[in-house]
Amino acid sequence: MQEKLLEILKHTAEAEAVDWLENHLAQQKEGFAQRPFYYAFSGVSRHFDKQSTVTVNTEDEEALSKATPGFSVANWDEFRLARVILLLTLAEQGKDTFLETLNALINTADIREQVAIFSAFPLLQYPEELVPLAREGTRTNIVDVFDAIALDTPFPMRHFDDEGWNQMVLKALFISRPLYRVQGLETRANLKLAEALSNLAHERWAAGRYVSPELWRSCAPFLTEQIISDLARVAEDENPNQKAAVALIAANSDPDKKLAGLRDDVASQLDDAISGRLTWDTLGQDLEQALLAAAA
Amino acid sequence: MRFLDSHVHMVSRTTDDYQRMAAAGTVAIIEPSFWQGQPRTEVGSFKDYFNTLIGFERFRASQFGIKHYCTIGLNPKEANNERLAEGVMELLPLYICKEGVVGIGEIGFDDQTKLEEIYLRKQAALALEADLPIQIHTPHRDKKTGTIRTMDVLEDVGCDPFKVVIDHNNEETVKTVLDRGYWAAFTIYPHTKLGNERMVQIMREYGGERIIVDSAADWGISDALAVPKTAALMKEAGISMEDIQRVCYQNPLIAYGQSGQLKEHDWEEAKGVDPKELFEGNTLLRGGQDIAAAMASKVIT
């Protein structure tokens, strides 16, 4: 994995920066020492370009997801990738050194360093030791840090327990993160989460606030009376993106036709959902684009 | 005119200061690690302090369109607590190469004790190892002896004077500091110590080469606008604009720029104030306040 990541970094990074990194990696392979590691991990900022987004071709993507399903470096900046490469060397240093050093790094990390550390989690050993760090990390309100733990990564899906998973999904909604980029929403759906999401929707409705249609995706396997009545309300919404959520559940997750009475309200979205033009991903992408456009 | 205040302790200052500094043309600041008035009793307090310098304070400055940098180090006062000092020395390697850390500082002598010298040496060696500039605090008592002793120690460790800024100079110390090749910084305190007029005299005598003006504004009576105010006074006194720009902007940029962590384009290409930016869920604006309007009402003349 480290080789492949270095190769990707070389697509964009300056030769001088890559030389520096490779020299450091070679030194650490001969004999690991914490202090030079700290210097290198922070010192990435002296050699690489944080404005530069790494380029990943199809072949790279395939190699990465073959080695670690769900793992991707798309849209990463050079700082992030260079630091993850360094962390892979740290991970080879035995459990005690690895965990002690990692904890020291997390406790003193600036925002970009935190982002890099959490980005590396799917590639690291001892996930049971990393879970508490990731869960503590999700308590942040620094959006970039939360995103590194929750979005476009297989780590929470694979290693969080239900409590951790549910808190993460609720928080992602609470701070308006694009839920379609959370991996494992279907496989990790659970009744407790569905109920909590329904309650969150009710709180928001009561306060006259927006409820993301992505919220209902985790409720799809649990069409309780309460959730069916929630979806009836969503189906009546004039916004086609709200209707889309009901259509997606009716088309894909409703074998018993519990939502039969709502189908007429979302007829045109239902056609799209059945034909595959509308998916949770396309809905999520549309919502994310709209949010970005509104912020700009 | 743009200003770079290379010594200011913003953790002790209010948002009013940030607003007035931005309005007066301060584009970047360097916050040295220092004593916080109340002695710390745990190493963890230093860790959280350093985390504040690279975290929340940097964000707070950014809310006013000011780029915030820092120097990291064990201050001479607290170097006298050996247990604490050893713990801080273990912590420093985690911070000194971080983004936006432009040197080791402020370090040096306070009471000029043995322990102070030990930790000055150790930190000077650390600066050499990490190839970083050093920001030196000179003692308020017996300043001249302390300043010379500091330079002796630094040269003994092998530091390059061009990578060291000696701060809190006065008329008694400036000549030897410049002669030995160091940067000489002057702290402008209102009413006491070195006032703005005395600074004008020093400029007349020594010109602008390797001289730096800073505010060292902290939790005591001090003035976060000392640099722009001194610049205005220098202009009135007929000092050339070129020299004023050097001591209030260009020189600290060159001195601390040797860290590779301080570049003019950091603020020239900044997208300006983004009130939507959040840190830990906080914005500093309250109740839908517009920062530009808030600042416009605070412009100093």
Ligand SMILES: [Zn+2]
């Ligand atoms: Zn100071």
